[in-house]
Amino acid sequence: MIRITVPATSANLGIGYDTLGMAVSLYSHFTFNRAETLTITGCPEQFQNEDNLVYESFVNALAEWGEETFPVSIDISTEVPVARGLGSSSTCVVAGIMGAAALTGHTVTREELVAIATAVEGHPDNVAPAILGAAVCSFTPEGELPRCLRYEVSKRLRFITIIPPYEVHTSDARKVVPQEVPLSTAVWQMGRIAGLTRGLEMGDLDLIAASNDDRLQEPYRRALIPDYDAIRETCLTGGAKTMWISGSGSTLMAVTDDTIVAKFLQVRLRERFPECETHILTCDTEGAQIEYL
Ligand SMILES: Nc1ncnc2c1ncn2[C@@H]1O[C@H](COP(=O)(O)OP(=O)(O)OP(=O)(O)O)[C@@H](O)[C@H]1O
Numbered sequence: 001m002i003r004i005t006v007p008a009t010s011a012n013l014g015i016g017y018d019t020l021g022m023a024v025s026l027y028s029h030f031t032f033n034r035a036e037t038l039t040i041t042g043c044p045e046q047f048q049n050e051d052n053l054v055y056e057s058f059v060n061a062l063a064e065w066g067e068e069t070f071p072v073s074i075d076i077s078t079e080v081p082v083a084r085g086l087g088s089s090s091t092c093v094v095a096g097i098m099g100a101a102a103l104t105g106h107t108v109t110r111e112e113l114v115a116i117a118t119a120v121e122g123h124p125d126n127v128a129p130a131i132l133g134a135a136v137c138s139f140t141p142e143g144e145l146p147r148c149l150r151y152e153v154s155k156r157l158r159f160i161t162i163i164p165p166y167e168v169h170t171s172d173a174r175k176v177v178p179q180e181v182p183l184s185t186a187v188w189q190m191g192r193i194a195g196l197t198r199g200l201e202m203g204d205l206d207l208i209a210a211s212n213d214d215r216l217q218e219p220y221r222r223a224l225i226p227d228y229d230a231i232r233e234t235c236l237t238g239g240a241k242t243m244w245i246s247g248s249g250s251t252l253m254a255v256t257d258d259t260i261v262a263k264f265l266q267v268r269l270r271e272r273f274p275e276c277e278t279h280i281l282t283c284d285t286e287g288a289q290i291e292y293l
């Protein structure tokens with residue numbers, strides 16, 4: 001039996017739409033076994049069939065390597081909620097490719113994994129950190145494979161993660177983002193992306209907060225998250241330095257470098273928003289892992 005573990009990811013990190021992402025300490029585990037028929041367990045019933053994203057990625061990877069598809073049993077055990085902006089779809093895509101490689105004796109490099117997973121997901125900002133760990137800035141040069149710049153995130157930083165009970169589907173959240181922006185907005189974003197990555201590396205909260213002022217997506221997407229304003233106010237008055245929408249939402253992520261502040265804030269959030277799940281996360285440095293059981 002093969003077990004693949006893939007971390008959740010926070011894409012965009014506010015300022016870096018479709019460009020930045022960070023792996024965090026919340027995980028999905030997937031086991032794969034050859035079987036007589038396809039069986040998928042451990043996920044909502046609606047996904048227990050051939051349209052399951054893990055299985056689709058498994059089949060797609062086999063086709064990529066010219067291999068015949070074959071039946072498998074897949075069991076999913078996940079801490080990553082579906083359609084909440086924590087990269088649940090990327091965990092499925094990465095696991096499917098790694099499962100296909102492991103069961104057919106293929107060796108895939110992390111670089112190859114990023115390329116195949118990006119082709120399935122459509123953008124690399126979740127899959128790249130899910131595979132490589134840490135924070136990653138990724139882009140795809142014309143006609144080439146994705147390039148990934150990996151940034152080690154300061155171990156001091158804590159990411160207070162608030163997961164509302166409602167879903168926001170990425171496809172819907174992409175529709176509210178303007179397709180064109182003025183040059184001044186492009187310039188606004190560029191320096192701040194550099195500021196944010198440097199701030200994460202240095203654990204420089206002031207720099208992170210100064211850089212986290214997105215004008216591409218957050219002003220439009222906040223309306224899709226009914227609790228955005230109230231949670232933001234609670235986080236910023238409760239000691240966090242800044243907050244962003246994780247991926248396309250609905251999860252919100254606040255940042256501090258003080259473990260006591262993180263705990264106080266988590267308790268306050270649980271009191272005020274009992275219907276939300278909250279976690280104090282750190283950056284995952286390892287990315288996707290495989291074990292032979
Ligand atoms: N455990 C699972 N089993 C099968 N499919 C899943 C599972 N988890 C997620 N998915 C697939 O991923 C889709 C959700 O992807 P979506 O991109 O909307 O959200 P996300 O990946 O959780 O968040 P984001 O991309 O904003 O970080 C689901 O509709 C489903 O197709």
Ligand SMILES: N[C@@H](CCO)C(=O)O
Nearest residue numbers: 011018125170247248
């Ligand atoms: N960059 C993507 C991440 C969600 O998959 C978005 O914000 O739409």
